[in-house]
Amino acid sequence: MPKNILKVALDVPLDRLFDYLDGGFSVQVGQRVVVPFGRRNVVGVVIEKSDSSEFALEKLKTIIQVFDDELPIDPSTFSLLKFCADYYQYPFGQALLASLPKRLRQTEPAVSRKQYLYSLTPEGMGADIDLIPARQSVQRKVFAALQQSTLSESALKEISASWRQAIEAFRMQGWVHAEQVLAGFKSAMEAAPPPPLNDEQQVAVNAVTEAANTFKPFLLHGITGSGKTEVYMQILQQALADNDGQALVLVPEINLTPQLEARFRNRLPHLPLVSLHSNLGESERLKNWRLAQSGQARIIIGTRLAVFTPIPNLKIVMVDEEHDGSYKQQDSMRYHARDVAMVRAQRSKVPIVMGSATPALEAWHNAQSGKYTLLSLHSRAVAQSALPNIRCIDTTKQESTNGLTQVLVHAMRERLAKGEQSLLFINRRGYSPVLLCSACHWIAPCMRCSSRLVVHLKQGRLRCHHCGHEQKIVRQCPSCGNADLHPTGHGTQRLEETLKALFPTARIQRVDRDSTSRKEALNDILTAVHDNEIDILIGTQMLAKGHDFPNLTLVGVIDTDSALFSPDFRAAERLFAQLMQVSGRAGRAEKPGEVLIQTAFPSHHLFNALRTQDYPAYAQTLLQEREMAQFPPYCYLALIKAESTQYREVEQFLNFAFELARQRSDQVLTYDPMRAQMEKLKGMERGHILMQATQRGALQKLLAALTPQLRASKLAAKLRWNIDVDPMEF
Ligand code: ADP
Numbered sequence: 034m035p036k037n038i039l040k041v042a043l044d045v046p047l048d049r050l051f052d053y054l055d056g057g058f059s060v061q062v063g064q065r066v067v068v069p070f071g072r073r074n075v076v077g078v079v080i081e082k083s084d085s086s087e088f089a090l091e092k093l094k095t096i097i098q099v100f101d102d103e104l105p106i107d108p109s110t111f112s113l114l115k116f117c118a119d120y121y122q123y124p125f126g127q128a129l130l131a132s133l134p135k136r137l138r139q140t141e142p143a144v145s146r147k148q149y150l151y152s153l154t155p156e157g158m159g160a161d162i163d164l165i166p167a168r169q170s171v172q173r174k175v176f177a178a179l180q181q182s183t184l185s186e187s188a189l190k191e192i193s194a195s196w197r198q199a200i201e202a203f204r205m206q207g208w209v210h211a212e213q214v215l216a217g218f219k220s221a222m223e224a225a226p227p228p229p230l231n232d233e234q235q236v237a238v239n240a241v242t243e244a245a246n247t248f249k250p251f252l253l254h255g256i257t258g259s260g261k262t263e264v265y266m267q268i269l270q271q272a273l274a275d276n277d278g279q280a281l282v283l284v285p286e287i288n289l290t291p292q293l294e295a296r297f298r299n300r301l302p303h304l305p306l307v308s309l310h311s312n313l314g315e316s317e318r319l320k321n322w323r324l325a326q327s328g329q330a331r332i333i334i335g336t337r338l339a340v341f342t343p344i345p346n347l348k349i350v351m352v353d354e355e356h357d358g359s360y361k362q363q364d365s366m367r368y369h370a371r372d373v374a375m376v377r378a379q380r381s382k383v384p385i386v387m388g389s390a391t392p393a394l395e396a397w398h399n400a401q402s403g404k405y406t407l408l409s410l411h412s413r414a415v416a417q418s419a420l421p422n423i424r425c426i427d428t429t430k431q432e433s434t435n436g437l438t439q440v441l442v443h444a445m446r447e448r449l450a451k452g453e454q455s456l457l458f459i460n461r462r463g464y465s466p467v468l469l470c471s472a473c474h475w476i477a478p479c480m481r482c483s484s485r486l487v488v489h490l491k492q493g494r495l496r497c498h499h500c501g502h503e504q505k506i507v508r509q510c511p512s513c514g515n516a517d518l519h520p521t522g523h524g525t526q527r528l529e530e531t532l533k534a535l536f537p538t539a540r541i542q543r544v545d546r547d548s549t550s551r552k553e554a555l556n557d558i559l560t561a562v563h564d565n566e567i568d569i570l571i572g573t574q575m576l577a578k579g580h581d582f583p584n585l586t587l588v589g590v591i592d593t594d595s596a597l598f599s600p601d602f603r604a605a606e607r608l609f610a611q612l613m614q615v616s617g618r619a620g621r622a623e624k625p626g627e628v629l630i631q632t633a634f635p636s637h638h639l640f641n642a643l644r645t646q647d648y649p650a651y652a653q654t655l656l657q658e659r660e661m662a663q664f665p666p667y668c669y670l671a672l673i674k675a676e677s678t679q680y681r682e683v684e685q686f687l688n689f690a691f692e693l694a695r696q697r698s699d700q701v702l703t704y705d706p707m708r709a710q711m712e713k714l715k716g717m718e719r720g721h722i723l724m725q726a727t728q729r730g731a732l733q734k735l736l737a738a739l740t741p742q743l744r745a746s747k748l749a750a751k752l753r754w755n756i757d758v759d760p761m762e763f
């Protein structure tokens with residue numbers, strides 16, 4: 034039987050493939066096709082060819098077009114996407130189509146045909162022309178010409194107007210291979226010579242290099258400036274030296290790609306490099322994606338979506354700042370690019386290097402247990418760049434105005450007088466208030482699940498966002514009797530005004546989502562800082578990363594305590610990472626830096642670890658806490674989230690899901706439906722149920738059974754819902 038039934042993946046919210054007839058087109062697996070779907074024509078990708086369908090043949094529609102001049106998407110790429118779609122409970126077709134550059138999701142051809150070169154494959158070169166029947170004169174002519182040289186389309190056209198059928202026949206036999214001709218790589222310049230590595234760097238480079246062609250995960254731990262990037266570059270140099278190999282390098286933020294790109298190009302100019310991130314124009318993104326797919330790009334640097342780029346000769350995977358939260362996609366398919374990168378490296382049997390100054394506890398745990406090989410860089414690579422001096426200001430002992438202590442104000446005034454810059458770091462994203470006793474530091478706990486209760490002042494309630502438990506706000510500390518209990522967390526809105534009043538002549542700049550929404554805004558601000566046109570920066574985590582400000586000598590940290598005691602079990606881990614990063618901003622050049630942290634808990638172990646830059650010690654304590662509370666990495670979590678204008682509908686749906694989950698598994702603990710931490714967002718009432726298991730497999734099994742039932746339910750059709758596996762936000 035001819036395999037003329039095509040199983041096609043489409044961008045529709047149904048988790049299945051769709052059968053079409055090939056209509057006589059010769060179609061390969063992985064090719065894009067245009068098919069009728071409902072009243073529209075849509076693009077799909079052929080996943081399988083078959084001689085049978087579960088539907089009656091006369092019911093099947095026929096494809097309209099095949100983009101046969103494109104390299105097909107290779108099965109390993111779509112099998113990775115299939116794995117992720119299953120793992121993250123998302124329709125495969127949508128996952129696959131979303132991973133493609135936008136131009137490839139449109140029904141028009143994505144590039145003009147002129148841009149292809151055809152050449153014989155090794156099989157083609159081994160084939161005898163007499164295998165082609167004499168009556169196929171065009172095929173014989175084309176074949177003979179290809180034996181002489183690689184041919185462009187215009188050259189082929191000169192041989193015969195019907196050259197395309199001939200090429201197609203050869204392609205079916207695996208004799209011919211098409212390659213896009215793309216301009217774009219800068220000509221090789223002289224490579225900057227590498228510095229000699231220090232011992233720890235050398236150990237790291239050797240360890241990864243020796244693991245070539247095997248799956249082996251490495252965690253490269255070293256503070257900012259310890260020489261991690263240097264290690265990456267020398268690993269790339271080795272890994273891609275005598276082969277056609279390619280490397281995938283993931284970075285957390287678009288802002289960080291140009292810097293890394295420039296360093297890589299400078300050091301490895303002979304290795305064609307492309308970047309892939311959402312700031313690229315559509316045609317550039319397509320071009321870069323294709324250069325990766327065709328094997329011509331040797332280094333692919335990109336943000337989380339790049340993890341799905343087809344890379345045929347993958348030799349090594351790197352994930353810079355692996356702990357960064359932006360690797361987790363927060364809508365559509367909620368994947369974590371670091372975890373996907375790991376799966377990808379495993380399937381491709383190549384080493385993966387994850388670097389960080391403050392690894393995610395999940396990664397650190399794996400390094401401690403030996404699942405990952407730990408590579409440590411203990412000191413800064415350049416000796417004269419000293420670590421900053423970090424001190425806490427006890428806010429219970431110091432007077433303060435609108436959240437600013439005298440000590441900090443004084444330190445800023447000094448910097449202004451010397452013409453140096455200060456950064457005030459505010460840390461306030463997503464932290465909910467807890468009820469804290471200022472006398473004995475008691476914090477209202479959840480009796481049911483060792484989480485912390487969140488204050489909901491309006492309703493006068495304390496609520497657990499882990500298990501759903503609720504109670505009235507207590508008025509008196511049960512531990513010491515103090516009647517002065519209050520929610521932590523200062524208002525930071527007035528900070529800018531306070532600063533303006535204190536320093537009327539200072540040039541103050543706020544850096545947050547609002548002030549940087551324009552595309553170039555952040556860059557403009559950074560340039561202004563470099564040109565000394567700004568005296569005081571106020572910023573959130575956007576500022577913490579990767580930027581070097583030589584004249585910045587003071588970092589003031591405000592409002593950390595709500596994160597120290599947040600009900601979000603990851604808050605302390607994130608705070609530590611941010612403070613490590615932000616303290617790295619002070620005194621990078623010859624001027625020594627100072628970091629002042631305002632807190633009511635100066636003896637908290639987080640600050641002790643920070644002062645000595647001792648991540649391992651702090652990670653150890655956090656892991657112990659997590660183990661006691663049975664939080665990740667000691668368990669696996671998933672959320673079923675729902676939102677609607679009516680909470681009643683959310684509740685109905687979640688109750689339905691809850692009952693299903695309870696019936697189906699005793700290895701997964703399913704908590705009652707509850708409102709989300711952010712109860713209402715953009716007019717939608719939000720809720721979720723949390724599922725927890727000690728085995729990933731048990732949770733996966735339950736979700737796999739549950740998802741189709743939820744998709745099919747009438748309740749689901751009434752609202753928006755999704756499943757978040759390994760959630761980072763609640
Ligand atoms: P990280 O990526 O850990 O922040 P980098 O690799 O950027 O660290 O190194 C910090 C600085 O030290 C850079 O200016 C880099 O050129 C320099 N550097 C790194 N390794 C060495 C080395 N072995 N010898 C001399 N300078 C080095």
Ligand code: ZN
Nearest residue numbers: 470473510513
């Ligand atoms: Zn108390």
Ligand code: ZN
Nearest residue numbers: 479482497500
């Ligand atoms: Zn609880």
